[in-house]
Amino acid sequence: MKDKLVIVSTTKMKTVIKEHLNESFPDAVFIWSKSIEEAREHLYKADIILTYGEDLTTEDITSASRLQWIMVISAGMDKMPFEAIDQKGIKITNVKGIHGKPMAEYTVFAILQHARQGKQYYKQEQQKIWSRRAVPVEVEGRNVTILGAGSIGTETAKAVKRFDMHTTGVNTKGTAASHFDKMYSTSQLKEAVSSADYVVNVLPLTDETENIMDRHVFEAMKEEAVFINIGRGSTVQEEDLIDALQKGVIHHAVLDVFNQEPLGESHPFWEMENVTVTPHISGISSGYIPRAMDIFEQNLKAFLRHPESMINVVDVKKGY
Incomplete structure (x- = not known):
């Protein structure tokens, strides 16, 4: 029997979002962590990481031996460990456009x-x-x-x-x-x-x-x-x-x-x-996370069926 896809979230999510994704993707296992510290014990089995993108380190990427895709639910990418990600051929997508x-x-x-x-x-x-x-x-x-x-x-x-x-x-x-x-x-x-x-x-x-x-x-x-x-x-x-x-x-x-x-x-x-x-709030609104998770859901469907159709794919070498 094929192992289920493991998706590890490093950031806190609302219950309604977690329930929706759990129900929509029964063949995937979601591990909902509240922080990168909590998520680190699960990274070794992660096929996908869902993150804001400011918490991952080179060591995290190295320990995530199964990792294929990182979904960053922000548009800023300047704190990502791109060199380690590039070396392992990991795909990155973000939520460009929702801000x-x-x-x-x-x-x-x-x-x-x-x-x-x-x-x-x-x-x-x-x-x-x-x-x-x-x-x-x-x-x-x-x-x-x-x-x-x-x-x-x-x-x-x-x-x-x-x-x-x-x-x-x-x-x-x-x-x-x-x-x-x-x-x-x-x-x-x-x-x-x-x-x-x-x-x-x-x-x-x-x-x-x-x-x-x-x-x-x-x-x-x-x-x-x-x-x-x-x-x-x-x-x-x-x-x-x-x-x-x-x-x-x-x-x-x-x-x-x-x-x-x-x-x-x-x-x-x-x-x-x-x-x-102002304290870095120009892109924040009540509609931010719902729009971000819509992109994640669309890309997850594509990842499972037609990975070439995923949107907002980041050029790892350019960093955006």
Whole structure:
């Protein structure tokens, strides 16, 4: 009798999701762990690992002698032990595409919060001050440059278009993308940001994008510009950003991702008036896990019947 497929989850799941998958795939054995520490005793028998992707180590991959496929229920892949995974020929898929709507909404929130002086009026509310000195501005006709014109970037461009804003996109080669008025390549980054009122960074972390947002790029931006980072913290040279904000090179930054997370209590960003900090929540919503598990279920069906039809397959050598 053929052994059943063993699927080990390294992250806590809701009971309704576990019950649905157990019933839908009776020929598979699901081991539902709440953490990687709990899951490690089962990795040696795992054919598939279901994970957020930030917990697996090279040692874990080595111990998982039967492992064929890793399903990462996030889009970020920069903490995966790719070398070990590549050496063993293990397939990786992720949930690329499901972050688009919540991250686009976050971007709209960030733009409107700044334009409508939300931070200032919240402070006045806390202090019980009635003042209209902080004058809101309208966003219609403003320019938004989005760094990264993939699924998240295009969804973001589509969202800001509803406010009649102009959109500029940046991708590797400057190829056309939906909902963008103009496109630039990454080699034209300084030109792409030069006319932007809002620069939205959704770039993944790669060798090419690490620290790509440095002082030269910030100096190319308008003094009135707002920088919004919802991509990866390490695409930004934080010291250069702090310097640009302190010197008034750019006006404001809305930051959801950082080089080190959680952001340390002593980090300057917490105390800077022209910085808004959120705790890496731009992609989180009540619909996140259900959409992620829909992709997993679709891929699991494909894995069992037609592996070549699996979606969101990650290029292990590129890391995304």
